[in-house]
Amino acid sequence: MHEHVFMQRKDENMKFEDLKLNNALLAAVHRKGFEKPTEIQEKIIPLALEGRDLIGQARTGTGKTAAFGFPILQRINPASHVIEALVVVPTRELALQVKEELADLARESRVQCMAVFGGQSINVQAQHLQRKPSIVVGTPGRLMDFMRQRVLDFKHLKFLVLDEADKMFDMGFQEDIQMIVSQLPKERQTMLFSATMPEPIRRLAEVHMKQDKEYINVSEDKLTVDEVDQYFIAVDHKQKVSMLSALLKHKNVQRGVVFCRTQRTVDWLSRMLRGKGIRAEAMHGAQRQTQRNRVLDAFKSGRTNILVSTNLVSRGLHIEDITHVINFDFPQEPETYVHRIGRTARQGKRGEAITFCTNLLEVQELKKIEDITGARIKEIRPVQKVQAQPVHAP
Numbered sequence: 001m002h003e004h005v006f007m008q009r010k011d012e013n014m015k016f017e018d019l020k021l022n023n024a025l026l027a028a029v030h031r032k033g034f035e036k037p038t039e040i041q042e043k044i045i046p047l048a049l050e051g052r053d054l055i056g057q058a059r060t061g062t063g064k065t066a067a068f069g070f071p072i073l074q075r076i077n078p079a080s081h082v083i084e085a086l087v088v089v090p091t092r093e094l095a096l097q098v099k100e101e102l103a104d105l106a107r108e109s110r111v112q113c114m115a116v117f118g119g120q121s122i123n124v125q126a127q128h129l130q131r132k133p134s135i136v137v138g139t140p141g142r143l144m145d146f147m148r149q150r151v152l153d154f155k156h157l158k159f160l161v162l163d164e165a166d167k168m169f170d171m172g173f174q175e176d177i178q179m180i181v182s183q184l185p186k187e188r189q190t191m192l193f194s195a196t197m198p199e200p201i202r203r204l205a206e207v208h209m210k211q212d213k214e215y216i217n218v219s220e221d222k223l224t225v226d227e228v229d230q231y232f233i234a235v236d237h238k239q240k241v242s243m244l245s246a247l248l249k250h251k252n253v254q255r256g257v258v259f260c261r262t263q264r265t266v267d268w269l270s271r272m273l274r275g276k277g278i279r280a281e282a283m284h285g286a287q288r289q290t291q292r293n294r295v296l297d298a299f300k301s302g303r304t305n306i307l308v309s310t311n312l313v314s315r316g317l318h319i320e321d322i323t324h325v326i327n328f329d330f331p332q333e334p335e336t337y338v339h340r341i342g343r344t345a346r347q348g349k350r351g352e353a354i355t356f357c358t359n360l361l362e363v364q365e366l367k368k369i370e371d372i373t374g375a376r377i378k379e380i381r382p383v384q385k386v387q388a389q390p391v392h393a394p
């Protein structure tokens with residue numbers, strides 16, 4: 001039985017006014033033009049306002065930041081000038097993105113937020129901390145640095161959010177997180193968000209969260225998949241690049257993400273595409289932060305049409321209006337597939353996902369993905385498909 005069987009539907013009539021948010025937060029809701037709460041907001045906000053520990057199985061893009069942000073902002077005292085909330089996130093991009101969203105939601109509430117992350121001068125960030133933010137958003141490594149140097153004082157901490165916990169574990173931050181959490185006051189409210197719930201994450205929740213914690217699952221992954229038209233193309237390994245460039249040109253892809261398995265392939269493929277006159281740029285974890293920001297800006301502003309990336313952007317980053325996701329390299333896990341294709345078809349728009357299969361095993365793997373997502377992945381047979389090996393499902 002699949003998870004979505006257990007998922008409750010969203011109440012279409014629920015309004016933000018029903019969620020017992022204060023006027024400052026309702027003013028933020030109106031200013032930002034949020035018409036009604038998303039599913040996760042509707043489920044998390046009432047419980048979080050009661051002070052319950054929560055596990056939310058949901059991804060970025062579901063309105064998760066406001067789901068934990070509103071209740072925290074409502075219950076923080078902006079005049080106390082101590083750190084009352086800590087949000088731990090896996091990447092620098094997400095730290096900045098979450099901090100910006102929280103700061104924006106907090107405009108009327110006048111709560112100060114700050115982000116700390118690697119790749120920027122530790123001294124500059126330490127100086128900023130003297131402004132006494134109430135909310136700190138940080139990546140595990142930099143938080144550990146600051147805690148070791150006793151720059152951050154969490155004595156008065158009341159709220160802890162672990163965001164994208166599975167991603168943090170995947171990135172090897174498991175011990176850092178254990179260490180950070182074990183140094184925080186025990187009397188606090190903890191909210192943990194994760195797109196998947198593998199055993200180590202469940203254990204973390206068992207050890208560090210209250211017994212009566214609530215588990216909330218939103219069906220976003222399933223819904224997103226429903227809104228993506230999914231295809232695969234059987235293609236010979238050697239023909240992948242020419243197939244890709246033909247596809248991007250034929251479909252006139254304005255904003256697409258091409259996923260590769262390794263950083264080397266990302267660099268190489270983006271060069272190959274540029275050589276074929278396609279405005280493509282590479283993005284992966286080995287790049288400097290300034291470079292990543294530059295690429296991201298170019299992509300967001302439309303100067304670049306194609307972002308060639310590792311799984312780095314398959315989660316967490318919020319980029320609007322991605323029309324196509326192409327799995328140049330086959331995703332290693334069905335979950336990776338879902339996360340990757342979930343970058344398109346956001347906010348009610350449809351999107352298209354195309355997966356290259358270079359052997360029979362990959363085609364069989366797609367069948368498994370179909371079973372998990374309940375969606376069909378249709379084969380595209382390009383007319384001028386060049387010498388591709390015939391690869392068919394059994």
Ligand code: AMP
Pocket residue numbers: 032033034035036037038041059060061062063064065066101318
């Ligand atoms: P997040 O999942 O927190 O990254 O949020 C994704 C995007 O959705 C952000 O740009 C939010 O500002 C936006 N958002 C959050 N809540 C709502 C809502 N209730 N209605 C419309 N947009 C929202």
